[in-house]
Amino acid sequence: MAVLVIADHDGAHLRETTAKTVTAALKIGGDVDVAVLGGSAAVAEAAAKIAGVRKVRHASSDALGHGLVEAEEAAILPLAGEYDAILAPASSAGKNLIPRLAAKLDLAPITDVLAVVDAKTFQRPIYAGNAVETVKTSDAKVLATIRPTVFDAAPQGGSASVEALAAGSAPAFSRFVSQDTASTGRPELGAAKIVVSGGRALGSEEEFKAVLEPLADRLGAAIGASRAAVDAGYAPNDYQVGQTGKVVAPDLYIAIGISGAIQHLAGIKDARVIVAINTDPDAPIFGVADYGLVGDYKTLIPELMAELAKVGR
Amino acid sequence: MKLLVPVKRVLDFNVKVRVKADQSGVDLANLKMSMNPFDEIAVEEAVRLKEKGVATDILAVSIGPMQAQDTLRTAMAMGADRALLIQTDEDLQPLAVAKVLKALVDIEQPDLVILGKQAIDGDNNAVGQMLAALMGRPQATFASKIEVSGGVATVTREVDGGLQTIAVDLPAVITADLRLNEPRFASLPNIMKARKKPLDIKPLAEFGADTAPRLQVTKVSEPETRKAGIKVAGAADLVARLKNEAGVL
Numbered sequence: 001m002a003v004l005v006i007a008d009h010d011g012a013h014l015r016e017t018t019a020k021t022v023t024a025a026l027k028i029g030g031d032v033d034v035a036v037l038g039g040s041a042a043v044a045e046a047a048a049k050i051a052g053v054r055k056v057r058h059a060s061s062d063a064l065g066h067g068l069v070e071a072e073e074a075a076i077l078p079l080a081g082e083y084d085a086i087l088a089p090a091s092s093a094g095k096n097l098i099p100r101l102a103a104k105l106d107l108a109p110i111t112d113v114l115a116v117v118d119a120k121t122f123q124r125p126i127y128a129g130n131a132v133e134t135v136k137t138s139d140a141k142v143l144a145t146i147r148p149t150v151f152d153a154a155p156q157g158g159s160a161s162v163e164a165l166a167a168g169s170a171p172a173f174s175r176f177v178s179q180d181t182a183s184t185g186r187p188e189l190g191a192a193k194i195v196v197s198g199g200r201a202l203g204s205e206e207e208f209k210a211v212l213e214p215l216a217d218r219l220g221a222a223i224g225a226s227r228a229a230v231d232a233g234y235a236p237n238d239y240q241v242g243q244t245g246k247v248v249a250p251d252l253y254i255a256i257g258i259s260g261a262i263q264h265l266a267g268i269k270d271a272r273v274i275v276a277i278n279t280d281p282d283a284p285i286f287g288v289a290d291y292g293l294v295g296d297y298k299t300l301i302p303e304l305m306a307e308l309a310k311v312g313r
Numbered sequence: 314m315k316l317l318v319p320v321k322r323v324l325d326f327n328v329k330v331r332v333k334a335d336q337s338g339v340d341l342a343n344l345k346m347s348m349n350p351f352d353e354i355a356v357e358e359a360v361r362l363k364e365k366g367v368a369t370d371i372l373a374v375s376i377g378p379m380q381a382q383d384t385l386r387t388a389m390a391m392g393a394d395r396a397l398l399i400q401t402d403e404d405l406q407p408l409a410v411a412k413v414l415k416a417l418v419d420i421e422q423p424d425l426v427i428l429g430k431q432a433i434d435g436d437n438n439a440v441g442q443m444l445a446a447l448m449g450r451p452q453a454t455f456a457s458k459i460e461v462s463g464g465v466a467t468v469t470r471e472v473d474g475g476l477q478t479i480a481v482d483l484p485a486v487i488t489a490d491l492r493l494n495e496p497r498f499a500s501l502p503n504i505m506k507a508r509k510k511p512l513d514i515k516p517l518a519e520f521g522a523d524t525a526p527r528l529q530v531t532k533v534s535e536p537e538t539r540k541a542g543i544k545v546a547g548a549a550d551l552v553a554r555l556k557n558e559a560g561v562l
Contacts, residue, residue, distance in 0.1 A: 069452060092470075098442075099407070099439035102408070103411055108527035108528050132534050174482070180476040273561050281544075286544070291544075291545050308562075
């Protein structure tokens with residue numbers, strides 16, 4: 001048995017989701033290799049340090065650097081015969097690539113895996129996380145995306161070799177134009193230890209920023225938003241937390257003025273501690289929150305800021 | 314320019330999902346079914362491309378039971394020109410759907426296929442990517458903006474950490490994300506007009522695709538739920554508990 005994990009990175013840094021996907025790969029069993037498509041040598045070296053990895057295969061090209069899926073397909077397809085399973089985190093890149101590879105190999109992909117039952121059987125969410133299905137594949141090979149928030153990261157301490165991988169040649173029918181990556185100086189939403197999130201109750205983009213940014217800065221937190229807040233234009237779309245946005249699992253999630261639509265709750269249910277601040281004591285968010293604070297955020301957030309300052313945060 | 318818009322009939326997003334007691338699936342009996350919301354966005358985008366003069370012919374297709382004709386009528390009421398129901402009572406898996414759509418693409422030769430990024434029942438997020446692969450053509454997934462000119466679609470995609478814009482040569486497959494547009498409500502006159510638009514029904518077998526299931530669903534269960542915690546007295550109480558009880562500060 002051998003499993004290939006396709007690394008998730010931002011060009012310069014390996015994301016922790018890769019080590020979490022390695023954990024899923026180790027559960028499937030066999031030798032685990034990591035493919036790094038695009039990205040710097042440092043990304044490949046970081047992947048080699050994940051415990052349990054046999055070798056890292058690093059391919060580089062302009063198209064791979066821009067994450068063009070047709071180029072990724074060209075790099076990975078020739079390796080498919082060497083592996084019994086190919087996994088990627090359920091990131092935007094992984095979701096883009098895995099089904100495409102699967103169709104090329106005439107395999108049924110298994111997306112957003114929540115649990116590895118055995119090498120051919122997996123659990124995954126359906127109906128926006130309102131149900132969980134267990135599926136067993138009859139295919140010879142498994143192609144899957146892994147929901148990283150439900151797996152622990154494989155520890156550091158590995159010393160895998162890094163080999164060059166041919167980039168392959170992809171047709172030029174897809175071209176990179178531009179990337180608009182918001183640089184906020186805050187941790188990435190999907191990886192942050194603390195997330196503060198705002199809902200429609202905040203009422204405007206200005207208020208959203210005025211309330212959430214100081215709190216996020218004080219806590220070293222990432223900022224999230226409900227779909228309602230994003231749709232209303234209070235926050236950019238990549239802030240959206242929920243089944244249709246980003247699934248998060250921080251140590252602490254603070255929901256401010258979020259009522260708690262089902263699809264939002266589906267995106268935060270793996271958080272260790274949830275705090276809800278809302279004027280409506282019957283809001284569904286209180287049904288999942290470990291600590292609820294009923295009241296107006298306008299008075300509660302300044303009080304919270306003052307209390308955090310007292311304990312040195 | 315010809316557009317193909319695959320649409321799926323799914324449990325309406327407002328209906329509460331209940332898992333069957335025998336864990337064989339989700340209870341769909343006598344519940345409201347609607348067009349998959351992401352597919353609705355795809356139909357809207359296709360209609361806007363027609364209104365801009367880019368597209369001339371919009372074919373909506375659904376693979377499913379006879380009742381999926383309602384879904385196709387909705388697509389035509391929104392502005393699709395014609396519809397095709399590929400009739401089956403089987404619940405096809407994404408690979409099978411992609412193969413059937415590929416067979417249809419070979420017949421219809423559309424310049425562009427636009428569909429939702431995922432259906433809100435299976436949440437697979439796979440058919441668009443798989444169809445593009447089978448066609449050997451480019452894909453632009455999770456689209457939040459589409460411009461088409463000179464045989465090229467310039468697509469802004471919602472990716473982790475921001476937005477990416479790529480240009481893909483047509484024919485191509487684009488999958489619609491939530492913020493691509495806000496679908497229109499079909500007006501009564503347009504609903505009436507849609508009744509007169511052509512809706513063809515063909516049996517699945519006619520497309521000659523291998524639709525055998527590859528995945529066996531062995532169990533469908535309720536997700537683990539969190540329990541409600543406690544209401545705290547105020548900010549000081551909250552911070553003390555987060556620090557001492559939960560240990561997250």
